[in-house]
Amino acid sequence: MQFPRATHRLLGFSGPKHETIKIKEEVKSFLATELKLTLSEEKTLITHAKTEKARFLGYDIHVLQQDTKRDQRGQRSINGSIGLRIPDGKMKDKARQYKKGGKPTHRKERTMNSDFDIIAQYQSEFRGFAQYYLLAYNAHQLHSLKQTMEWSLARTLANKFKSTPNKIFKKYKMTRETDGQSYKVLQTEVKR
Template structure:
């Protein structure tokens, strides 16, 4: 035991190792919460919680919580002096893109904390984001928030039944289905089974570059020209397109870097090729593959 302490002291003195307090802190689970990957981990204790047989059902079990400071931090970008406020940088976009971005951001944050039993804390975030959204639309159209609600109010069909929300529908004509962007309909109930966790959702909005809605309405793959199953490929940062040590950038990466935008409208086959690392944009190969399918 003494030998281990001497070795540890030697390493600290000679190598000047600095340990992260957040990662090395020892916490007593029954008296305080431990932090891990953004969650608070606690040991549940409630003598009044019983199962069907009248037995205490949760004592001693591990529970995951949404930390209060996380809720405050997620609300901060949508507040000004503590109150929900419009975001001026988003007013240059279409109503479709504005609602789509708010929805994507809220979904990404809440889905990361699906395992938390107090996920309902994000009701505060939902209120802040919804008020910021409606104020942004109101400022853009020089109108009031109540008029925004009357204009875009809709009943959204969800797995848990109908829910009130906002919806923007863009008709495309020629028998094609319309583009629909919605706000709301995301449940804040805890989910025991989760397949993916990501609290930094990819944006569906593209700043002052080419408007996403315009490119979706074009309904043409920007790599091969196909009009079949058009989707949108996203990246988080433009700097991800310039990775040191990469011998040669692919066609899609060069296209996004040249246009300096984080979204690219592509067909489903090109989208699959991008994620699989295969060459993209070969129109002759795409035509041959489509003819085989037919």
Template sequence: RGHRSINAGIGLKVPVDAIAAKCKPCLHHGKPIRRTERTVDTDFSIVTQFQAEFRGVAEYYRLAFNRHRLGRLKYVMERSLTKTLARKFRIRVPQVYRRYRAVLDTDRGPRRGLQVTVPRDGRPPLVATWGGISLARDITPRPLNDDPARVWSHRSEVVQRLLADVCELCGSGNQVEVHHVRALKDLNPQGRKHPPDWAARMAARRRKTLVVCRACHEDIHAGRPTRQSR
């Protein structure tokens, strides 16, 4: 913004436009909103995705002298995360905090956050956390993690969604099937102003498959509006 440097030194900072761009998917009219397209995932996957996205931004600007400004992004993403979990389980946001609240051990001491634990027989449990990422400037060199924790298990995601036996559009469990498209570009062909709800949902999740009940599947192929989850 034309600020004059006192010592003529060059510094790295987080651009305001970058923060706004990262906040945009989680905002509507300036207020945090849920990510409806993610409610079909498990709570473990939802928390892992939000944490991975925020950690990526925070690490990218680790050398910035105004890294603390990412606190705005953290607030927006946390509100979006809790609203997404609230929508998934049909509960209120305060109930989400009561269910997942945890004290996280970090390099800078204990910090409050959210945590999801998935127990496993004979093995350590899977743990997904939100929070615990310091926004203080950090100029110490650290090796990159070339093998981060994966969100999805080895079993096919489509198989997992089919085993859930729930329509991803209306929530029905009646004769679920898989709707396929050849390519993501087919979800919004040129000339169409507003894609139908099912196409918008597939495009938002970047998936070429959608698990739907028989009724919704017939509506999709007939070009009729599909039912919405209650």
């Protein structure tokens, strides 16, 4: 027997709560009678988007309300817009993977890899996380995670080569140009 895949949907509705409850019951009934699916009561929540955030696919989603934010004409510019936010806990959990005692630390299990592989793995992990959350309005806060991961990377390489993080930064630090912006990165090259 084959079971249907679990799917995730987010439904937005502007109106009174009693109508929202009625819509939820109609959706539940439709799923049960027409599609033979069960609506998960514990995962199907009604959230007031101005006062609460709905967690959906790793994002916090809510309605933005900021009366002081105004455009060139002096009109409120973001009120009523939907905002996607990286949950604070997601960034902290990711950073925790590269910390010990609250400070960036080396990843001993990676020291058996080449310096190229170590740098590539860190870059891949950061890029994957950052790309997923690129739509969030607070994506600029990823800078803190980037710094934590850079120090963990430097400490991992320092541990591998019996050196110090500062010497690692001097050895591998480069400036890269991307879309007209300069970025300081840790980089190594493999001669072929």
